[in-house]
Amino acid sequence: MLLVTILIILIELGVAVSSPVRFVLLSLWVQTIPYTWNWDAQLVFDTPVGPLNVIAMQLFGFCLCCLVIIGIRFEKVAAQAKVYGWHLAFIGFAVLSMVYAPSVAYGFRMIAKLLGPVLFLIVVLISINTVDEIRKVQRAILGSGVILLGLALYARAMGYNSDPNALQTGFAGLGPPSMGPPVFSAHMLPVAMLAFASFVSRRNTLMLAFALVCGASILTALQRTSAGALYLGFSVILFFGTRGIWRLLLPSIGVVGLPLLMVFNETFRRRMFFGKNGSQELLDDPTAALGKINTSGRSGLWSNMLDRFFDPHPIIGSGVGATQDALFSRSTGASGVAHSEYVRLLCEMGLTGLLLFGVMAVAYGVMLRKLTARTNGVLQRTLALAAIGSLLTYLLYCSTDNAFDYVTQFGIYVFGLIGASLRAQQLALPESRSYEGMTATTNMFPNLLR
Numbered sequence: 001m002l003l004v005t006i007l008i009i010l011i012e013l014g015v016a017v018s019s020p021v022r023f024v025l026l027s028l029w030v031q032t033i034p035y036t037w038n039w040d041a042q043l044v045f046d047t048p049v050g051p052l053n054v055i056a057m058q059l060f061g062f063c064l065c066c067l068v069i070i071g072i073r074f075e076k077v078a079a080q081a082k083v084y085g086w087h088l089a090f091i092g093f094a095v096l097s098m099v100y101a102p103s104v105a106y107g108f109r110m111i112a113k114l115l116g117p118v119l120f121l122i123v124v125l126i127s128i129n130t131v132d133e134i135r136k137v138q139r140a141i142l143g144s145g146v147i148l149l150g151l152a153l154y155a156r157a158m159g160y161n162s163d164p165n166a167l168q169t170g171f172a173g174l175g176p177p178s179m180g181p182p183v184f185s186a187h188m189l190p191v192a193m194l195a196f197a198s199f200v201s202r203r204n205t206l207m208l209a210f211a212l213v214c215g216a217s218i219l220t221a222l223q224r225t226s227a228g229a230l231y232l233g234f235s236v237i238l239f240f241g242t243r244g245i246w247r248l249l250l251p252s253i254g255v256v257g258l259p260l261l262m263v264f265n266e267t268f269r270r271r272m273f274f275g276k277n278g279s280q281e282l283l284d285d286p287t288a289a290l291g292k293i294n295t296s297g298r299s300g301l302w303s304n305m306l307d308r309f310f311d312p313h314p315i316i317g318s319g320v321g322a323t324q325d326a327l328f329s330r331s332t333g334a335s336g337v338a339h340s341e342y343v344r345l346l347c348e349m350g351l352t353g354l355l356l357f358g359v360m361a362v363a364y365g366v367m368l369r370k371l372t373a374r375t376n377g378v379l380q381r382t383l384a385l386a387a388i389g390s391l392l393t394y395l396l397y398c399s400t401d402n403a404f405d406y407v408t409q410f411g412i413y414v415f416g417l418i419g420a421s422l423r424a425q426q427l428a429l430p431e432s433r434s435y436e437g438m439t440a441t442t443n444m445f446p447n448l449l450r
Contacts, residue, residue, distance in 0.1 A: 005054050008035075009061030016065040020073070020127035023065060027120070028140035028416060031062065031408040032148055032187050034178035056109060059407055063112050066119035069127065076126040083125065083422055086363045087118045090356040094320045097349055101319025106328070110321040110348070113404045117411035124419030131427055134379065137420045138194065141413055142210070145191030149217055151176040152184055163222070173222035179409070182401055185218045185226035186410040189397070190390040190417055192218065193233045197386035200241035201378050229396040233389035240372045241385045298400060302343045309347035317350035337405065341398035361395055364418060371421060377428050383421035390414045 016023040052060070070077055081088075091114050101107040128134060155162065155176050162180040163172040173181030192214035198207035211234075218230050239247045308326070309318040323338050338344040345354045368391065371384035394414045397403045403410055 004035075005057050005061075009057070009064075012061060012065050013068065016069050017072070020069045020123060021129070021133055023069065024120075024124055024127055024416070025136055025140050027062070027408070027412060028137065028144055029147075030144075031058075031412065032144050034151070034176050052109075056112075059109075059112050059116060062408055062412075063116055063119055066116070066123050069123050070119065073126045077122060080122065080125045083367070083419075084118055084121060086356070086360040087121075090353070090360045091115060091118065093353055093356055094349060097317060097320045097353070099319075100316075101325075101348075102322050103325035106321030106325040107319060108321070110324065110404075113407055116407035117415040120412040121415040121419040124416055125423055128420065128423045128427075131379065131424070134383070134420055134424050134427070137416065138198075138383070141191060141194050141417070144413070145188055145195075145214055148176065148179075148184060148187055149213070152217065174217055174220040181221035181223055182226070183406050183409050185221035185223045186397055186401070186403065186406050187413065188214050188218050188221075189226065189229055189233065189393040190386070190410070190413040192230060193237065193389035193393065194382075194386040194417065196234055197237050197241065197382045197389060200237055200385060201382040223401075225397055225400045229393035232396055233393040236392055237385045237389040240369070240388065241381070298339045301338070302340060305338060305343060305347050310350065313350055314346075315350045316352055317346065317348045320348050322348050337402045339402060340400055341402065341404050344404070361391070364391055368418065368421065371425055377424075380421070380424045380428055383417065383424050387414075387417040387421040390417050 012023065012026070015026055091111070094111055094114055098104065098107040098111070124137070128137065152174050156174060160177045161172045162175045162177045173185075175181035175184035192211055195207050195211035195214055198204055199211055215230055215234070218226050238249070241247075305323055309322055312318065323344055327337065338347070342354065345357055349356075365388065368384055368388040372381065372388060391414060394403055394410070397410075
């Protein structure tokens with residue numbers, strides 16, 4: 001297992017050095033595939049940076065490849081700095097917090113998790129040079145969803161179960177082994193956003209069918225936050241991408257539909273509430289039902305973490321990696337993670353870190369919203385809609401799950417879409433057809449960010 005992982009990293013590094021574009025495409029096609037199937041992915045190896053499992057090694061290898069590309073093409077990085085400036089400011093504070101972090105090893109790992117998505121965004125911006133390459137990025141993202149969905153269906157047909165909640169509820173969510181429903185549903189979110197945005201922009205019925213298949217797979221994963229994120233992303237794409245009553249149709253249906261799904265669908269109802277509550281019982285006494293909401297132990301975990309790590313240092317937190325240092329020292333698996341990135345940010349980086357993350361998210365959102373409003377080209381509009389929908393699903397997913405941990409399964413797809421959207425807009429400008437000068441970028445983004 002260790003030798004296979006090292007070999008994969010060396011292959012990725014070779015591709016990154018020889019052809020950054022191929023590295024981007026290769027990453028989107030295969031990074032999310034759980035090749036640790038039937039392996040003990042949590043098996044820890046001693047390394048120069050401390051004990052690491054295969055997944056952590058994958059992440060460090062991926063970041064190394066991105067840094068190599070950025071180092072080779074560093075002169076192009078500065079020209080795009082306005083795009084991701086707030087993102088780097090957020091990570092810069094995370095790096096500073098390592099000064100008072102309790103564990104350098106866990107702090108270093110957390111920095112890698114935060115760096116991975118923005119490094120990939122930068123690589124996309126400085127590596128993609130043609131519209132044809134943009135289209136290949138689209139196909140890679142959609143293709144990754146087809147591959148992962150196929151693996152999940154194969155696992156279901158073969159009787160593999162990767163859902164730890166199945167023992168409590170009696171229902172197993174869809175997901176490949178060595179990944180599980182939470183990560184699977186997270187990955188399918190940006191895939192679904194791109195497919196739905198393609199339908200909205202081009203009225204392509206095939207893309208609508210695929211978007212509905214992706215949406216069904218996310219619901220079948222039985223992850224409440226993913227289901228809510230799917231609704232939010234589709235609603236935003238429909239609102240910004242259409243006119244008239246259509247832009248309000250899905251949001252209106254969702255306001256009623258999501259609560260009804262949680263009440264009348266037995267599977268979701270048993271995931272949502274403690275006990276064997278019937279639909280009529282919940283409708284008869286909604287107030288009592290609110291007290292039976294099942295947070296899967298998250299609420300108690302969050303309270304304890306905030307008491308221990310946030311309360312002593314509310315402004316700057318207890319240092320990046322502090323929560324995982326504590327949680328992994330006494331447990332592994334699901335109980336070893338925060339299950340809310342906002343709680344984790346408050347604990348590790350305090351109000352300052354959470355504020356910087358919020359500013360970063362708003363900066364990306366404003367930029368993408370202006371792209372959806374100004375863009376006329378079908379390709380540019382599709383990517384802008386998919387990117388803003390994916391960004392919002394990412395932010396919602398952060399509320400009750402571990403989006404920072406899912407770098408190569410979720411983060412690079414969300415921020416890869418953001419990078420592809422911005423790059424497609426740059427390539428649409430006449431003066432940007434000569435990439436080396438980057439005149440379009442320096443003239444364009446100050447206006448976008450005003």
